[in-house]
Amino acid sequence: MNKTARGAKTVAIASLAALTISACGGGSGDDDENVNLRFTWWGGDTRHAYTQEIIDAFEEEHPDITISPEFDSWEGYWDSLATQSAARDTPDIMQMDLSYIREYIENGLLHELDQVETAAFTDQLLDTGSYEGSLYGMPVGSTSLTMMANEAVFEDAGVEMPDDDTWTWDEVAQTAAEISENSEAYGQARPFNDAGLGVWLRQHNGTNMVTEDGEVAWDPEDVVPYFEMLGESLDSGAIPSGSQVNEDRAAALEQTMIATGDAAMDVWWDTQVIVLSSNEGVQLTPLKLPSESGDAQNAQLYYKPSMFYSVYEGTEHPEEAQLFIDYLVNSEEAGQLQQLERGIPGNADVREAIRDDLDEAETTLLEYNEGLEEVVADAPPLPPEGFGAVQEIIWRYEEEFLFGRVSAEEAAQRMHDEIEGALG
Known part of the structure; x- marks a missing residue:
């Protein structure tokens, strides 16, 4: 993906957001029975379509939770997210990238993920979303x-x-x-x-x-x-x-x-x-x-996390937000819909569940990626702000x-x- 130089603007706005963060923004709960969560991501039409299918499947299992989708192309995503954060209107759940996650962590914008099941993920991949011993970005998949x-x-x-x-x-x-x-x-x-x-x-x-x-x-x-x-x-x-x-x-x-x-x-x-x-x-x-x-x-x-899912520190519903992330990365149904589009699934069980449904090119990719396990070294340090x-x-x-x-x-x-x- 073409990544334009938006770092300085994002840093300034995210720093402002860190100073003004509160319970404002994020999702809303109009009553005790219904929770609304905003979920934002970048990508193309294919990603938008199957992500909506994943949302529909999650909402069917959890009728008391509504996921409101927001999405953009890579080119506009970070400007939009930074502007929302400065206005204390950050979405509850966001797709996060390795180049920006430390910046958002250090500015106090991300909530620790302590309720997402991580057993099917390697420690090396989980470390890429961790900072000072706490997990702030749940790795979706890996790439090299x-x-x-x-x-x-x-x-x-x-x-x-x-x-x-x-x-x-x-x-x-x-x-x-x-x-x-x-x-x-x-x-x-x-x-x-x-x-x-x-x-x-x-x-x-x-x-x-x-x-x-x-x-x-x-x-x-x-x-x-x-x-x-x-x-x-x-x-x-x-x-x-x-x-x-x-x-x-x-x-x-x-x-x-x-x-x-x-x-x-x-x-x-x-x-x-x-x-x-x-x-x-x-x-x-x-x-x-x-x-x-x-x-x-x-x-x-080295294996690079293809992307992360993170929760806004100011969300009113951190438990429900993590429940949705858990579904995104651990549900075989979500894995079947996503397959390899967001990277080689970090969840080993999901990889096995989708393996037989992949076409020849996708199978070649999966086998290539898995074959690197014999030669990969440690990933670079978490990129700074x-x-x-x-x-x-x-x-x-x-x-x-x-x-x-x-x-x-x-x-x-x-x-x-x-x-x-x-x-x-």
Whole structure:
């Protein structure tokens, strides 16, 4: 999903909300018998439709609880949620993202989840929604950063599919250049993006993007080689120009180069393979990201929570709100309706319940994701307040470098300083 830089605005509004939080806002209970809860999420039409079906099923089981749905696209969701929080009108239940959850926790906007059943979830996944020993975000599912590969483009270029257990960053660049030279498609659609740079840093410097304390964990000189790698790929024709990269990032998922067969490889979260493979004649295969050593055990891949469900601290009905979250993540009926659309279900029992109903592409995705258990490392620290702006900053400097407007050293320094300012 395209994530625009809304971090500074969200921080300011959420901070205001933390100072003015009260029982105002959230849902309402007009009488002792009926509870109304507002539930907000981001997503597309498919998500909106099945989420309403889940709501209907929950309300049938709990006729004394009414769920009022509110939804938006990613682009407008965080502005809307921040504005509602500032006005003390925060929905009772909200879909929450890893980039923002710590910000909302530290501003006192989220209620501790102490009544949601967590037995079918791994401790590692639950830790991603926890802060100082308390759970504030119930993980919905998991996803992992992946190199999507179009085998048909590889075949057309006469290039063999790589062994993703042993390939290196240099091999990615060489393979992409060879495909660009021998076909009408680009070998790689874009740079490795913010999450890809994060994995690159974990491999090359042993650092994450940020420290446990929420500070920038790397120095500008640490990422100069990353930009130099992009420059070599640009010179070889392995990746397109800055303007083409910018255009591709602005396109709908189905219209991106990897989804239309105009590129052989691109980095995405693994659960996006379904949408990216939706065009006729396009079938993408998820591959592990490369490693520096040529051993996937050292690739520093990790499971990222696809999203969370959280409860507003000022809700009048925390028990009922948690009851609904429990249904969302633990009910097999909800799992059947959702399947993999919100990520690989974090609940192991739900995964088993839906396994036989998945199509071939979905089964491949599930098996790929589960197969990473042998190589994944610990997830990065919980991102700090202001982290919502980091993706846009990294994307912008990748493009500025590809446009030739800054050198590798200038891109690294300015990107570092701007991220440091956003987190500060």
